Amino acid sequence: MTSPFRATADALAAEAASLQQKLGAGLRTLPGVGDVHYGVTPREEVWRDGKVVLYRFIGETAPTATVPLLITYALVNRPYMVDLQEDRSLVKGLLAQGQDVYLIDWGYPDRSDRFLLLDDYINRFIDGAIDHLRQASGVEAINVLGICQGGALSLCHAALHPHKLRNLITMVTPVDFHTPDNMLSNWVRGVDIDLLVDTLGNVPADLMNLSYLMLKPFRLNVQKYVGLLDILDDSRAVQDFLRMEKWIFDSPDQVGEAFRQFIQQFYQGNGFIEGGIVIDGETIDLKQLQMPVLNIYAEQDHLVPPDASKALRELVGTDDYSEVGFRGGHIGIYVSSRAQREVPSAIASWLAQR
Template identity: 25%
Template sequence: MIPFSMYFDMLTNAFEALTWGTKILSKYNQAYTESYFDAIRECQKQAAEYKNFEVFDNLRCMLPSEELYEEWLKNTDTKLNDLLKSEEFSSLLSNYVESNLEFRKLLKAQGYPIQYFEDIYEFITNNWNSYYTRRKDKVVSEFRISYKKDNTRLMHFIGDDKSPVIEGKNPLLIIYAPINQFHIMYINPVRSVVKSLLSHGIDVYLLDWGYPTSKYNELSLFDYIAYVRDAVQSIQNQTSISKSVNMLGDKMNMDENQMNLEIANTKNFLTYKTSPENSSSDRIDQNSKYSKKISILGYCWGGIIALCYASLNNNSIRNLTLLAVPVDSSKDQTILSTWAKNLDTDKIIDEFGHLNGQVLDIGFIMRNPVRYTVDKYLTMIKKYNDTEFMDNFRSVEGWLYNTPNIPGKLFKDIVNECYKNNSLVKNSIGLNHEVINLHKIDVPIQTIVAENDDLVSSASTMEIENYVSSSTKKMIKFKGGHVGLCISGSAHSQLWPEVADWILAN
């Protein structure tokens, strides 16, 4: 029989969780209410400038007009940005999380089948995710799986008739963030980063992390770097084969004079007497050495993995492109970064073994619940007859709430090392007897920041230029948001052609 004290502890923790949750809600309500009255005052101030219509406009400002709504929503962004990054709110959120964790521990201690229900939930979500992946795979460009290990697969995209892609030439590996799914890189055929790169003659590979289950909770940052190393090796092997096939094809197409010239050159090579200054290693063609190197593009947390890999394997990289990557956490002043630094995330991982993808979804929404729930659906209603908008909206919504779990060890490594300790720029991340040192990176580097990014501060990303040894550096500032880098019309008409040209030129 369960002691009465255990029930009392359960009720106490449940009441504490409810209390902290209520206090958090009251903070949101206060911010929304104050923002509304600020919007009214702003509207009245503007109306006072038109004295002939003062009465009419003052009355209008008391109504939920579209102008008032937009002003109110803009004010909530500002007010919530300050509130959610405050120490007071971080403390409330921390207490709320810890009281829920303690309540869960008590339920488990009393024999409630918490893990059983979580296993059922994981089984259902895994099946849904498998269905979603198969459905989305039919939408993206044709591809083949070049390498697969555990839950990870290396996708090799095949260009269409309009794409001047030659396999083995200009290979690029995209390392996507383990926070979400790669489909944002190919949200639809019209707005596709992959398709844009293919159209410029880049041979595109992408590392898909899949949907890690509880089986993979112990995967660490080191393991993810190992996946990248395996993927790069696979690309290099395939590139060598493709080049050999292309060279054979070229030789078969030679006319008789070309063939005779080739035979003569071969004879000269065979009778060539080597000397110390003309050793075999020195005579290797530069293009041959170059072909062993590949370009890498890292997006968000995928960029952190790319930087760690580049630090340890600089010689295998031709050039490096970083897309909205959190580099210097001291410069990252976003809401989610603040929470990552202040919350005891280790307790969450120790209890669950991983970070649930739906928890991340809730965190994204909490930045401004009205804007990221109600407002976007109001916009959808207004543009319901816009076919292109609706296609993009459905695609983005499907991607947005299909967030995979993050393995606990990986989450700890990135949050503790990169956010809490800022170890990436301090060159103090130790991985299996190896130390990540950004100064070892000397390849050409291209950095892309979104000026309106509310997930990764642009200042944090731009700091990378102060820590690498690269002589060739390029900075692109894009007027848009974190996701807009991949899906906005201006990104595909202006940004990605410029990015592709740089990759090919360096």
């Protein structure tokens, strides 16, 4: 009869030997990895306003859709998450569905951008890009896909300029910022944003990244790096890991005044629900959204909980409102294998019906 202590010792020895093999494989794998690249789909610049650039993606075949689809991403991260790599690309999936896909790249703000307002992002950059696409394509209204914070900005634009949008799609977009399970919102509501912005000017990217990492400190600061040991013998898996790490920490600073407005009117004031979002003197009223709206949320999202997104249903003015939940988290909805199969086809199918 084998002693349980002997069995435990044997298991520990086997685990130690496996770890040693993984570390040895890592010494061979890592030197050959080199720098990782992102953005697999060819693109061309079609419009620019300062640091903000509008890109058109070029698919393997010409688009069959006659209405452009503009992606507006969040200000707090770089937008190449939607085109991260060959097998993880929302853009590639949309192109394969025949869409004519464009993306606003916000660039990297510096001190010269310190006093830009939400009005600049909504009525200058987003509206300028949309006007360019309307003129270039010869259509009166285009389709917009707003993602995360970019979805909130797109909702504001749609309320101010509803005649310029044919269809609006929001993805993992916060609408009710005061749901009980929104940990980030609970933190932010207690921050003196005036003091923060008056002291720092633009808000450093490192401060923003630290805030996000501390939402799940063990998982995001320890567990994932322990998990890295299991893939050290797989060069492709290591490249995937490093590519994601590069995106996480490749964050722009946040423009001081626009950040102040967004935190105060959205996170602290919960303006979509309570009212009080004012852009260039105009109050945002989501009842102005009479165009069809598709709202996509992630069922395990810790940054934008499902209820925070689904609140949109009761606020829009359109009767053509659709809502779709996908399994996964805030990032998984772009990069998981399930998302690659389901999200682009769901968007394209919904647009085709309209």
